[in-house]
Structures are given as structure tokens and as C-alpha cells.
Amino acid sequence: TGYIVSERTDTGIIFGYIDYNGKMLVEPEYESISRALEYENEDDIYLIFMENGKKGVIQNKKVIIKPRYQGINYYNISDVFIVNKNGKYGFYDSEGDEILAPEYTSYSIAGNYISVKKDNNMMLYDLHGNLVNTNTYSSISEAGESAFFIAKDDKGFYSIISIVNYN
Numbered sequence: 001t002g003y004i005v006s007e008r009t010d011t012g013i014i015f016g017y018i019d020y021n022g023k024m025l026v027e028p029e030y031e032s033i034s035r036a037l038e039y040e041n042e043d044d045i046y047l048i049f050m051e052n053g054k055k056g057v058i059q060n061k062k063v064i065i066k067p068r069y070q071g072i073n074y075y076n077i078s079d080v081f082i083v084n085k086n087g088k089y090g091f092y093d094s095e096g097d098e099i100l101a102p103e104y105t106s107y108s109i110a111g112n113y114i115s116v117k118k119d120n121n122m123m124l125y126d127l128h129g130n131l132v133n134t135n136t137y138s139s140i141s142e143a144g145e146s147a148f149f150i151a152k153d154d155k156g157f158y159s160i161i162s163i164v165n166y167n
Contacts, residue, residue, distance in 0.1 A: 001019065001020070001035075001045050002017055002018050002019040002020055002025060002045065003017070003018050003020075004016075004017055004033050004034070004035075005017065005018050005028060006028065007028040012031075014028045014029055014030060014031070015028055015030050015031070015032055015033040015049075016028030016029065016030070016033065017033055017045070017047055025045065025060070025061060026047065026049075026058060026061065029051075030049040030050060030051055031049075031050040031051060031052075031053070032049065032050040033047050033048070033049045033050075034047065034048050035047060035048075036048050036057060036072075036074040036081070037074050037076055044059070044060070045058075045059070045060050046058070046059055046074065046094070048072050048074070049067065050067065051067040052067065054067040054068055054069060054070070055067055055069045055070065055071060055072045055083075056068065056069070056072070057072060057081060057092075057096065059094070059095075059096065064092075064095065064096025065081060065083070065092055065096050068083075068085060069083040069084055069085050069102070070084050070085060070086070071083070071084035072084070075109055077109070077111070078109050078111065078112065078114075078127060079093065079094050079127075080092065080093060080094070080099065080109065080114075080127060081093075081094070082107070082109075083102055084102065085102040086102075087105070088102045088103050088104060088105065089102055089104045089105070089106070089107050089116070090102030090103065090104070091107075091114060091129075093127065098129075099114070099125070099127060099128065099129045100114065100116065100125060100129055103118060104116035104117055104118050105117050105118065108140070108141065108142065110142030110149065111142075112126055112127050113125065113126055113127070113132065113149070114126075114127065115140040115141070115142075115149065122140040122151070123140075124140055124149065124161060132161075133151075133161050140152075140161070143160070148160055148161065149161040
């Protein structure tokens with residue numbers, strides 16, 4: 001969809017972004033810029049940028065995730081941004097809406113579900129931030145590419161969590 005460009009200034013190198021025709025989409029003003037994901041539609045450009053040592057996300061020309069994070073990664077299978085702030089993880093959707101605040105010490109993502117750990121308890125949420133399973137577990141892991149998870153409670157007992165609605 002375009003190119004990351006740089007410009008040398010008295011204070012260092014700053015980065016911006018241009019389209020294939022050379023039209024400036026993001027002025028060179030950031031400490032770093034990287035593409036978060038590739039889209040065939042040039043109207044959907046997601047860039048992870050750094051400003052004052054913090055990372056954020058630009059969608060097209062608009063900042064959708066403010067620069068508050070030490071790290072941001074994009075998980076394309078579930079279409080979510082994973083943010084890291086002070087060693088805690090949180091999640092945003094591709095529109096910049098917060099799914100879960102950065103307060104979890106670990107996570108795993110399986111399809112449309114996010115398993116997170118907080119205070120030695122594992123919880124399972126959907127991609128809208130809704131708590132799916134109200135039980136707490138010491139671990140939750142995906143069972144392949146299915147709608148099932150293997151959960152272990154604090155006594156060492158295992159169970160299967162099904163996300164499938166059989167109505």
C-alpha cells in the first residue's frame with residue numbers, strides 16, 4: 001500500500017508514510033513506523049508508530065490507539081492489537097476500541113477468544129470483552145483449532161470448556 005519514509009533532522013531521524021504514488025499519508029514526525037498488517041485495499045492502512053518512546057496505532061491518517069504502550073503487536077487471525085504496558089497485556093480491536101485493559105500478566109488467543117491470566121487466575125473472554133466462562137482456572141489452553149479449551153483448576157483437575165452453542 002505504500003512506503004515508510006525517513007527524514008534526517010538535527011535531533012535524529014523521523015519517519016512517515018507515503019502511498020505508491022508518492023502522496024504523503026503520514027508526515028515524517030515519528031521515532032519509528034512499521035506496518036501492522038497488509039491489506040489489499042489501500043484505504044485500510046494500519047501503522048504502529050512510536051512517539052516519545054511510546055507506541056500507538058494509526059489507521060489510515062487517524063490515530064486509533066494513542067501512544068501509551070511499550071509494545072504493540074497485531075494478531076491477524078483474530079484481528080486484534082495486543083498492547084503491553086508495564087509488563088501487562090491488553091487488547092484492542094481494529095477500530096481502536098479497547099477490548100480488555102492492560103492488566104493481564106499472560107494471554108493466549110484462539111480464534112474468537114482470549115484467555116488471560118490475572119492474580120494467578122485464568123479467565124476466558126470473547127473478542128468483544130465479554131467474560132465467557134465465570135469459573136477461574138490456573139491454566140486455559142486451546143485444543144487445536146476448535147471451539148474447545150482445556151482448563152486446569154487450582155486442585156489440578158482438568159475440564160473441557162466448550163464455546164459452541166448447541167441451540
